[in-house]
Amino acid sequence: xxxxxxxxxxxxxxxxDERLLSIVNVCKAGKKKKNCFLCATVxxxxxxxxxxxxxxxxxxxxxxxxxxxxxxxxLAVVDAKDAIKENPEFDLHFEKIYKWVASxxxxxxxxxxxxxxxxQRYLRxxxxxxxVSSQLLEELPKVTEESVPSGENQxxxxxxxxxxxxxxxxxxxxxxxxxxxxxxxxxxxxxxxxFAEKLSRELQVLDGANIQSIMxxxxxxxxxxxxxxxxxxxxxxxxxxxxxxxxxLQSVKExxxxxxxxxHLIHLSNTNNVKLLSEIEFxxxxxxxxxxxxxxxxxxxxxxSRGIExxxxxxxxxxxxxxxxxxxxxxxxxxxxQQQQRFSDLREHFAxxxxxxxxxxxxxxxxxxxxxxxQHSAELTLPNHHPFHRDLLRYAKLMEWLKSTDYGKYExxxxxxxxxxxxxxxxxxxxxxxxxxxxxxxxxxESKKFATLPRKESAVKQDPExxxxxxxxxxxxxxxxxxxxxxxSGNRRSQSSSLLDMGNMSASDLDVADRTKFDKIFExxxxxxxxxxxxxxxxxxxxxxxxxxxxxxASMTEAEDVDGGSLSRQHSSGTLxxxxxxxxxxxxxxxxxxxxxxPELNNLIALGDKIDSFNxxxxxxxxxHHVWTAQNVxxxxxxxxxxxxxxxxxxxxxxxxxxxxxxxxxxxKISKKSKVGILPFVAEFEEFAxxxxxIFKNAERRGDLDKAYTKLIRGVFVNVEKVxxxxxxxxxxxxxxxxxxxxxxxxxxLKISCLEAEKKEAKQKYTDHLQSYVIYxxxxxxxxxxxxxxxxxxxxxxxxxxxEVSYQLAxxxxxxxxxxxxxxxxxxxxxxxxxxKKVDKHLCDEExxxxxxxxxxxxxxxxxxxxxxxxxxxxxxxxxxTMEFTIQDILxxxxxxxxxx
Numbered sequence: 055x056x057x058x059x060x061x062x063x064x065x066x067x068x069x070x071d072e073r074l075l076s077i078v079n080v081c082k083a084g085k086k087k088k089n090c091f092l093c094a095t096v097x098x099x100x101x102x103x104x105x106x107x108x109x110x111x112x113x114x115x116x117x118x119x120x121x122x123x124x125x126x127x128x129l130a131v132v133d134a135k136d137a138i139k140e141n142p143e144f145d146l147h148f149e150k151i152y153k154w155v156a157s158x159x160x161x162x163x164x165x166x167x168x169x170x171x172x173x174q175r176y177l178r179x180x181x182x183x184x185x186v187s188s189q190l191l192e193e194l195p196k197v198t199e200e201s202v203p204s205g206e207n208q209x210x211x212x213x214x215x216x217x218x219x220x221x222x223x224x225x226x227x228x229x230x231x232x233x234x235x236x237x238x239x240x241x242x243x244x245x246x247x248x249f250a251e252k253l254s255r256e257l258q259v260l261d262g263a264n265i266q267s268i269m270x271x272x273x274x275x276x277x278x279x280x281x282x283x284x285x286x287x288x289x290x291x292x293x294x295x296x297x298x299x300x301x302x303l304q305s306v307k308e309x310x311x312x313x314x315x316x317x318h319l320i321h322l323s324n325t326n327n328v329k330l331l332s333e334i335e336f337x338x339x340x341x342x343x344x345x346x347x348x349x350x351x352x353x354x355x356x357x358x359s360r361g362i363e364x365x366x367x368x369x370x371x372x373x374x375x376x377x378x379x380x381x382x383x384x385x386x387x388x389x390x391x392q393q394q395q396r397f398s399d400l401r402e403h404f405a406x407x408x409x410x411x412x413x414x415x416x417x418x419x420x421x422x423x424x425x426x427x428x429q430h431s432a433e434l435t436l437p438n439h440h441p442f443h444r445d446l447l448r449y450a451k452l453m454e455w456l457k458s459t460d461y462g463k464y465e466x467x468x469x470x471x472x473x474x475x476x477x478x479x480x481x482x483x484x485x486x487x488x489x490x491x492x493x494x495x496x497x498x499x500e501s502k503k504f505a506t507l508p509r510k511e512s513a514v515k516q517d518p519e520x521x522x523x524x525x526x527x528x529x530x531x532x533x534x535x536x537x538x539x540x541x542x543s544g545n546r547r548s549q550s551s552s553l554l555d556m557g558n559m560s561a562s563d564l565d566v567a568d569r570t571k572f573d574k575i576f577e578x579x580x581x582x583x584x585x586x587x588x589x590x591x592x593x594x595x596x597x598x599x600x601x602x603x604x605x606x607x608a609s610m611t612e613a614e615d616v617d618g619g620s621l622s623r624q625h626s627s628g629t630l631x632x633x634x635x636x637x638x639x640x641x642x643x644x645x646x647x648x649x650x651x652x653p654e655l656n657n658l659i660a661l662g663d664k665i666d667s668f669n670x671x672x673x674x675x676x677x678x679h680h681v682w683t684a685q686n687v688x689x690x691x692x693x694x695x696x697x698x699x700x701x702x703x704x705x706x707x708x709x710x711x712x713x714x715x716x717x718x719x720x721x722x723k724i725s726k727k728s729k730v731g732i733l734p735f736v737a738e739f740e741e742f743a744x745x746x747x748x749i750f751k752n753a754e755r756r757g758d759l760d761k762a763y764t765k766l767i768r769g770v771f772v773n774v775e776k777v778x779x780x781x782x783x784x785x786x787x788x789x790x791x792x793x794x795x796x797x798x799x800x801x802x803x804l805k806i807s808c809l810e811a812e813k814k815e816a817k818q819k820y821t822d823h824l825q826s827y828v829i830y831x832x833x834x835x836x837x838x839x840x841x842x843x844x845x846x847x848x849x850x851x852x853x854x855x856x857x858e859v860s861y862q863l864a865x866x867x868x869x870x871x872x873x874x875x876x877x878x879x880x881x882x883x884x885x886x887x888x889x890x891k892k893v894d895k896h897l898c899d900e901e902x903x904x905x906x907x908x909x910x911x912x913x914x915x916x917x918x919x920x921x922x923x924x925x926x927x928x929x930x931x932x933x934x935x936t937m938e939f940t941i942q943d944i945l946x947x948x949x950x951x952x953x954x955x
Contacts, residue, residue: 055079055161062093062109066120071098072105076168078161083143083153090121092154094168096176104176106146106169124148127177132166134186163190333381340378341393343400347371351404356411362448365404369455372400376459405460408452412467415446416474434493434575436486436582443593454599468598472646475590480650483583487654490579491661494572569745572662573672579658580680580697587648587693594643600636637690644692655700663707667714668742670707671749671759677701678755705758712762715742716769724777729784731898733777736793739770740800747804760808767812770797785896787827792901794820828910831893836882836922842873843925850929859929867933870926879939883947886915890951905952912948916941 055077063074076094081087090110097103104126112119124146131147140159144166146152156162166183170191173181183191224232239249347368354368355361376397384390419442457464594600662669681701684694719735743763750759774797778789794816801813842865849859859865890908897904919941926935 058091062091062118066109066118067093067095067107072096073098075172076165078165079157080154083155089157091118092165094126094165094172096172102176104172126169126172126181129169129181131182131184132169132186133184134162134166137185137187163187166190333384336381337384337387337390341375341390343371343375343397348400351400356408356449359448362452365408366451366455369404369452372397372404373455373459376401401459405456405463408449408456409463409467412446412449412453413470416471419474419478434486434489434578434582436586437482439586439589439593443589443597446597447593450597450599453597457599468643472643476647476649479647483648483650483654486582487579487658490575490658493575494661494665569666569668569672572665572669573676576658576662576669576673577676579655580676583651583655584680584684584693587644587651587696588687588691590647591640591644591691591693594640598639598643600640641690641692641695648692648696652696652699655696656703659700659703659707663711667707667711668745670704670711671746673704674701674708674755674758675749675753677704678753682754708758708762712765715739715766719769719773720776722773722777724781726782729896729898730777730781730789731784731792732796732900733774733789733793735773736770736796739766740796742766743800743804743806747806763806763809767797767809771812771815785827785830787823787830788896790823791820791827792898792903794823795901795903824907824910828907828914831889831896831907832911832914836877836918838876839873839922840918842870843922846925846929856928857931860933865929867930867935870930870933870935874935874938877938879943879947882939882944883951886947887951887954908948908952912944915948916944919944 059074059077062077067074072095074093074095078092079089080092081089090108093107093109095105095107105123106126106129107123108121109118110121111117128148129146131145133145133147135141135143135145142156142159142162144154144156144162146154156165166186167190169181170183170186236249239252346364350361350364350368351372354365356365376394380390453464453467456467659673662673677697677700681694681697684691684697688694715735715738722733722735724730746759746762750756753759774790774793778786778793781789798813798816798820801809801816806813846859846865849862849865850856854862860867889911893907893911894904897907919937923937926933
């Protein structure tokens with residue numbers, strides 16, 4: 055530090071006429087450690103200026119440069135942070151607070167002491183020293199203006215012996231002392247040399263006194279030296295004794311070292327023994343299988359509950375022994391290897407015994423269940439497998455053990471189970487469906503006939519001479535059921551073919567009973583299959599320890615191919631695709647075991663559809679409900695997927711039924727010799743809608759029916775208009791009016807929400823064609839009178855005033871009276887009677903629209919009558935000309951005609 059101080063004085067402060075009094079190495083608090091120096095300086099010229107200068111080492115070289123300087127008079131506070139403990143931190147309060155950390159506490163204290171002294175000597179302002187030890191400020195006598203003697207070289211820094219400046223200003227005390235000294239010597243002022251000589255003599259006297267004092271103390275020094283010599287001799291004696299003691303202790307040290315080494319070896323041996331015992335205990339505790347467990351594994355009874363429990367416990371113990379985590383080096387021990395080999399032999403032996411026993415159980419179950427099939431042959435029920443599942447579930451833990459220890463035998467058992475059970479379920483399910491077919495058709499012979507019939511829609515032969523032609527039966531009943539048709543009495547269309555009788559039979563109680571019977575049988579079939587599949591799937595999951603994942607995506611069912619589905623192809627092939635996980639394994643096992651369910655269901659659906667195509671409605675509702683229920687339980691289960699595939703087939707049959715009805719509408723032919731009346735497909739639509747509403751009440755797939763309704767009603771509308779255009783015997787307006795009236799009545803009665811627009815359209819068409827038919831049929835009942843007034847209206851249209859028309863030669867009053875006389879009341883009544891007979895001939899009896907049409911014609915006739923009277927009143931005022939019959943006469947004529955017929 056002294057060298058740095060001299061270097062700073064030489065390079066920085068001497069050129070600027072300043073003297074460095076104190077220095078401290080600092081860095082800023084909290085910043086990166088960039089060191090610099092704080093220097094306390096005074097100027098050599100008067101007036102003296104005291105400064106605190108920050109000096110920093112240059113980045114470009116090894117020299118120092120002046121960075122910033124503060125006047126000491128600007129310093130307000132010096133904060134040493136702690137007056138008791140040593141702390142290198144301190145703060146200087148100039149215009150702002152500067153926080154510093156000194157390289158040492160001693161440097162900090164020396165610097166603060168220097169600042170205090172400079173403040174006392176040069177500044178009239180008192181700087182506040184905070185947290186500064188009072189001892190630090192009292193290390194040197196307090197410097198005041200009176201206490202500094204003149205001419206004395208006084209140290210400014212604590213412990214720094216460097217003299218102050220050669221020229222120093224005397225303070226008041228120094229001046230007073232000099233004056234006292236000069237007063238003692240009269241020649242001090244007049245003769246400076248004499249005064250200096252006097253002072254020199256006094257100094258020599260003082261020096262001599264000092265020398266004498268030193269010489270007087272020489273004896274004491276000699277005495278001290280003698281004492282030191284004696285002390286050295288005593289030290290040499292003590293050293294000799296210590297050396298002898300050390301030699302004596304050397305042998306003891308060697309013995310103690312030997313004892314320590316022996317103790318270390320004993321401790322090491324004990325430690326090794328403890329570790330060896332721990333390892334042996336570990337192996338014995340974890341790799342020792344009880345004799346009872348070994349006996350159970352070798353000879354345990356796998357048929358009794360107690361034996362199964364003993365074997366299960368023994369298998370778990372064996373698995374724990376085999377799966378113990380051996381420590382490093384254990385596997386190299388011969389005993390461990392032998393024990394592991396013994397465990398492996400036990401495992402292999404027990405795995406073979408378990409697999410053989412379970413295979414025998416599977417085979418025995420197939421024989422036992424086969425003996426019970428005869429009991430269910432006459433009933434529409436499936437055998438209960440719960441006792442078999444209950445017995446096998448006792449082996450569930452052993453199956454889990456086998457799965458984790460010998461997966462090959464586990465897979466073999468799984469395959470054998472699927473083989474045995476698939477054959478068993480195939481016999482049971484086929485017999486079950488055979489009973490269902492017998493109950494549907496009545497006899498086994500018919501059942502087999504229906505089951506072997508190819509699935510195709512037979513075309514109904516057309517009879518161009520029949521009233522309803524090839525409209526066919528809407529329900530699509532086969533010829534084997536036509537014997538049950540009942541002839542309808544009182545039917546005006548007695549010339550219709552046997553297909554008309556089939557239409558009548560579809561509405562009979564016999565058909566309703568057959569359909570209800572089919573619905574119950576189909577529901578019974580699904581209700582028996584559903585718990586069977588769910589129970590088997592639950593058993594497979596528990597017995598084979600496969601985890602069922604309930605949160606699988608329900609879209610798996612929808613992802614099946616619409617034309618049959620990939621799952622159905624797997625069923626028919628009988629092969630299992632690769633299993634990617636346990637959840638797929640459950641599904642694959644179910645497919646293998648129940649591979650006959652989907653084909654049998656499809657055959658049953660085909661049979662029901664051939665018996666009566668309306669059965670597709672029942673099947674669609676029932677199948678949809680069971681699919682919805684199965685998906686709520688597990689959307690990816692075998693049952694959900696299988697029923698979903700079958701639902702596709704049912705929906706396809708339903709769509710085919712609708713398409714067949716529309717095709718039959720398009721193929722309908724009408725008779726040229728008799729009136730049309732209500733078209734057969736209109737009546738059949740009524741029957742279909744009534745039956746569908748009763749079947750689809752609160753059903754899940756209402757949307758399918760609504761779409762079918764829309765297709766059917768459009769077909770009905772188009773084909774009614776087509777038949778009306780082709781009709782020769784019956785006027786077009788009558789065909790349209792009667793059939794749309796029937797459609798409107800049907801839709802109003804059934805209140806089908808999706809057909810509200812069609813209901814309004816049917817009503818509008820009925821109203822329009824009723825009006826058109828009335829106007830067309832009524833025509834001009836008073837033809838000459840009508841021609842006369844047409845001429846009158848033509849003259850008025852040409853610009854002739856109405857009251858001047860009577861002056862026209864062709865339209866005078868005489869001509870009017872002549873025309874009126876041609877239409878007496880008797881002639882009018884006769885014309886109306888003929889008109890009534892004509893209308894009655896056109897209309898059919900089913901709709902009972904004769905009175906409605908006749909009333910509309912009466913209103914139209916009265917309207918024409920009022921029109922003629924108005925023209926007479928306006929064009930022939932005051933002539934007294936009137937019609938020869940009144941409105942009341944018209945009402946009487948119409949009423950009497952209606953009553954007479």
